Amino acid sequence: MSLKNRSTFFTDREGANPRSLRGKIDKLSSCFLAIASISSIFVVSTIAALLLYNFMKFCEQGFLPSILSDVWLPSKGEYGLLPFIAGTLWITAVAMTISLPLGFLTAIFMAEYIPRKMHSPIKSLIELLAGIPSVVYGMWGLMVLVPLVRDQLAPLIGGSLGKVFPLFRVNVNIGFSILAAGIVLSIMVLPIMISTSEEVMRAVPMEYREAALALGATRWQATKTVVLRLASPGIFAGIILSFCRAFGETMAVLMVAGNVITVPSSLFDPAYPLTALIANHLPEMISIPSYAYALLTAGFILFVVTFSFNVIARLVVRRLKRMGQ
């Protein structure tokens, strides 16, 4: 965040007389605001420092080369993180593949097409979706999706597409799979995707739509050439936000992914995402320092990826905004 063009409380000497009550309250409030923001920055820095410290310890002990190995045997000092990294990437990819088009099209409908009377009930339904605890999504995945994948989707898709594309091949059919986890995740990130995209589309001033429509543009043409064009930075930011959410989600994924330590090669394979690794092994790590380093390195990877995606998002948004002018 740039403070260059803003007056901060440190330099701002404008306002009420500092000796009056109003002035004192003014001063006090700016202090509180500063303390609040500094403390959140402090928390983030301590997390980053903790993760970085453990990552460095992990490297110091010479485990770094083993990160990309697929052997995970903590008792023998083998900390290959590849299966977990692969699991996280697979599941996130599936989740985004499903939620991206679905969320994007829903957002367009919600922002541009929906009759006014229908808007608020549907909006509250979508918000409700965002408020469901992730463990409930996990339960739903466990009770509904896992059997569905095992008994219906795997035989159906594996028997047809799976014969041609390895992506759909059924190697083990236990239902706990990348597909099940991906579907659960996609539903979890859908509300974020929809509300951020809808919000930015609605923020496009009406006068621009009118300009296009008055020239004889159809509603879709106005949406495509004006609204989407202007909203694209915000939509992109929403996609990144959903990506980071999907990437870091733990509970629901842990419940349906199967948690089998392999490098998956098909949608129907079980997987073991990084987040689940940390959550499941937390109790064991306390006694062995190198174990703790390995798990916190997994956390470090998650942190670095989400952090850099946020930075990239910021840069791209800034660029897109400039292009939109």
Place this chain on the structure above:
Amino acid sequence: MLSSKSLKNLQHSRPSVQGKIVVENLNVYFGKHHVLKNLSIAIPDRQVTAIIGPSGCGKTTFLRSLNRMIELVDGAKVTGKVFLDGLNIYSPKVDSSDIRRRVGMVFQKPNPLPMSIYDNVAFGPRIHGIRNKKVLDKLVEESLKAAGLWDEVKNRLKDPAVSLSGGQQQRLCIARALAVNPEVLLMDEPTASLDPISSAKIESLIRELKRKYTIIVVTHNLQQAMRIADYVVFLFMGELIEHGAADEIFTSPRNTKTIEYLRGAFS
């Protein structure tokens, strides 16, 4: 022999008076609010028609019902007929985007799209399927010339439209409207947000454009109406009070409401 039914249809599909735009029994409701009350009027071809009246009398609503932009307002309901060269624009068979291409619109606040000057003017032709660069170049040049903006912008067509001054932006919006080759140009207080010099330019542009286009201007400014209008429509509380040639209305209005309004009793 025509059956009585088809005769009735025929009568219903043809306006009884002559004019570029003929309005018959037009009513507009916003929810329960009756905004325009049974307007019937013929707008002359290739003249400047000024719609005058106090605030909230329905001028803008009337203007927007002439190219179906009124349908964008949530809860708006329109009854009656508006004929454009004999075609009822509210007939279910008529495509609103087709009407809006033929009846262009310029808004109160200049609303150039956040793209280059060139792309703004080319926007309309492009959505109507013109892709050929040469054709677009020619259209852009012609439209900007017709809007009296060409000399000011010909060397900076790729600059963002928002870099223009307010008056230039409004002329750009006029150029953009002209680029789709409309027959009628609706203008909703086109000089309301401009300085006097820019307003004067727009006014002389309007007088220029009426040779080719039928122009309908909503204005809150009586002096402006006197300067540019050939024909005047006076609305009051959603009703059509008086209409006729500008000379007649301004020199010898018949209705007492018109007389009061022109005298400045209310605005």
